[in-house]
Amino acid sequence: MAKKNTQYQCQSCGTIVRQWAGRCFKCGAWESIIEQVVIPENKSGASGYTGTSAEGVVLLESVEASETERFKTGWDECDRVLGGGLVVGSVTLLGGDPGVGKSTLILQLLCNLGAKKHKVLYVTGEESSEQVALRAERMGLDRSACWLYSAVDMDSILSAIKKEQSKIVVIDSIQTMVLSSLQSAAGSISQVRECAMMLTHLAKQTGVSIILIGHMTKEGHVAGPRVLEHMVDTVLYLEGEQSGRYRLMRASKNRFGAVHELGVFAMMEDGMREVKHPSLLFMSKATQSASGSVVMALWEGSRSLLVELQALVDESHGQNPRRVVVGLDGQRVNMLLALLHKHAGVATHASDVFINVVGGLKVTETASDLALAMAIVSSLNNWVLPRGLMVVGECGLNGEVRPIQQGQARLQAAVKHGITVVIMPKANQLKVPKGIQCIQVAHIREAKIALSALAETQKIATAQ
Incomplete structure (x- = not known):
């Protein structure tokens, strides 16, 4: 009787080794290497799994491409x-x-x-x-x-x-x-x-x-x-x-x-x-305006979603201030904190900073930089912002506000959800829809000044 051809393979990473070992040298998993029979290629489903016929080499333009059903x-x-x-x-x-x-x-x-x-x-x-x-x-x-x-x-x-x-x-x-x-x-x-x-x-x-x-x-x-x-x-x-x-x-x-x-x-x-209407899911349903809350327009695939970013900056009572980030990249948040201190004079080194994305969404787009920075500034200074505000833009390490993709589509999404004021990059040349005040900025300092003016306007409106 012919001897079966066997091999040893790690069930965690798929690495094939010559002999059994208690631990895989590649992934480090214990007790994951087992012996298994090698299936000849003509008996395995691995040969020709795409289902194409052996028609030989053909010219690309000779292949008929039909509409996908x-x-x-x-x-x-x-x-x-x-x-x-x-x-x-x-x-x-x-x-x-x-x-x-x-x-x-x-x-x-x-x-x-x-x-x-x-x-x-x-x-x-x-x-x-x-x-x-x-x-x-x-x-x-x-x-x-x-x-x-x-x-x-x-x-x-x-x-x-x-x-x-x-x-x-x-x-x-x-x-x-x-x-x-x-x-x-x-x-x-x-x-x-x-x-x-x-x-x-x-x-x-x-x-x-x-x-x-x-x-x-x-x-x-x-x-x-x-x-x-x-x-x-x-x-x-x-x-x-x-x-x-x-x-x-x-x-x-x-x-x-x-x-x-x-x-x-x-x-x-x-x-x-x-x-x-998923944008309603990712926006807070609070009846009153509060500091540290900013809405941004996130581009997901082929549509724009309005997402609310929240920041809480509080005095730290420990030796090492805390940085807690949910839904965003923690390293990018640290970069924005350093950028705010260097180019906008916003110091948070002695404060605890907590960041959250409403609705549990995970945001990876760099167009959220400016909105996150303004949420931190708002919370630190206790600036209450108007509810119809949206901020969007990417921040460079020199403090510049860089242009974003699909800016016009984001503005159209803002109109549908009742946004009245938008802070966005000056480099985006856009046709501003009716009913929206568009404040275009080139530097993060300009965005901070614009945010301060909006907070003062909101304060006067609330007092009346």
């Missing part, structure tokens, strides 16, 4: 993140923390698509059929057109998809799927890779749209090999606190649309519901 999910927020809908023959990976609502969202999406006469199949490897049916009944979903299959064996799942001729398939989750020809356990690097490759091959060969639900690691990545994200067409992340009500869907990769689009959903008792 999409399935509309029935949710504008979801379609926006996907780039217009679920593409026929595509493979989408949805990741998220446990309990964030991945299975709930996808079950609702499948029932919506099934109601539109699309043949859909929900493959569950984590829950029994009774559990899924009970959840669908609790949410009041139309279950008459949604097919269900509880299994983890990849061969039987592929056979069921072909037999039922399903057009849209959900795998919940890819980490529970098992290929019988592999000796490793479910969720291992090799199992996840091979199962995903076989599903991708099926999607490209037959035109089935497949959605893979993936578990997340403690580092915030989808569990399994990194090649999994390279293999699929779209990578989505569902974010949100379990104790909170709202969920954010982002696209970090999309071969059929723009990345970094943002979809907002609300978790209700009967499942997920899309939020039609």
Whole structure:
């Protein structure tokens, strides 16, 4: 009997080593290296998983490019993140923390698509059929057109998809799927890779749209090999606190649309519901104006969202002043504090500084610099600002206010939400809409002076 060809592979990072060791030399994980059988390439799903035929070398202009066909999910927020809908023959990976609502969202999406006469199949490897049916009944979903299959064996799942001729398939989750020809356990690097490759091959060969639900690691990545994200067409992340009500869907990769689009959903008792006007979610609902609160226009994908930044600057009673930042980059906040001290005379070295983004959104855009700086100045001087104020702009290390992209679109979004005064870079040559006072500044000192004048006007108006 021929000896099986085996190898040792780390189940955390995928590194292949010659012999077993208690600790992986690359990622440092303990007890993660296991022995597994090497599958010949002609028996593995790795060969030709794109589903293309061996037609040889062709000229690019000779290939007919047809318009991409999409399935509309029935949710504008979801379609926006996907780039217009679920593409026929595509493979989408949805990741998220446990309990964030991945299975709930996808079950609702499948029932919506099934109601539109699309043949859909929900493959569950984590829950029994009774559990899924009970959840669908609790949410009041139309279950008459949604097919269900509880299994983890990849061969039987592929056979069921072909037999039922399903057009849209959900795998919940890819980490529970098992290929019988592999000796490793479910969720291992090799199992996840091979199962995903076989599903991708099926999607490209037959035109089935497949959605893979993936578990997340403690580092915030989808569990399994990194090649999994390279293999699929779209990578989505569902974010949100379990104790909170709202969920954010982002696209970090999309071969059929723009990345970094943002979809907002609300978790209700009967499942997920899309939020039609997400800017209202990220703005404070306080009835009175307060210091340290500034609204900015954030550009997410193809639309502008109004987000409120809050700063609290207080006298420090410890030896080392605290810097607590939620929703922003802490290093950039430290840079802005130094910039304010150097170029605007705003000293915070003896004060505790607390920064927060309303609604739990994570802001990475540099156009938030000026708004954050003005929120700090407002809190430090206890300047109460008018509620119709919006500040946007990027700050350079020399104190200059640099231009931003999509300035005109941000102004249009400000008009829709009742903004009356805008402080923005002078370098942006814009057509100011009616009803808005636009104060354009070239330096952070000018922005501070303009903010002081607005605070004085607000003080006089309040006194009257």
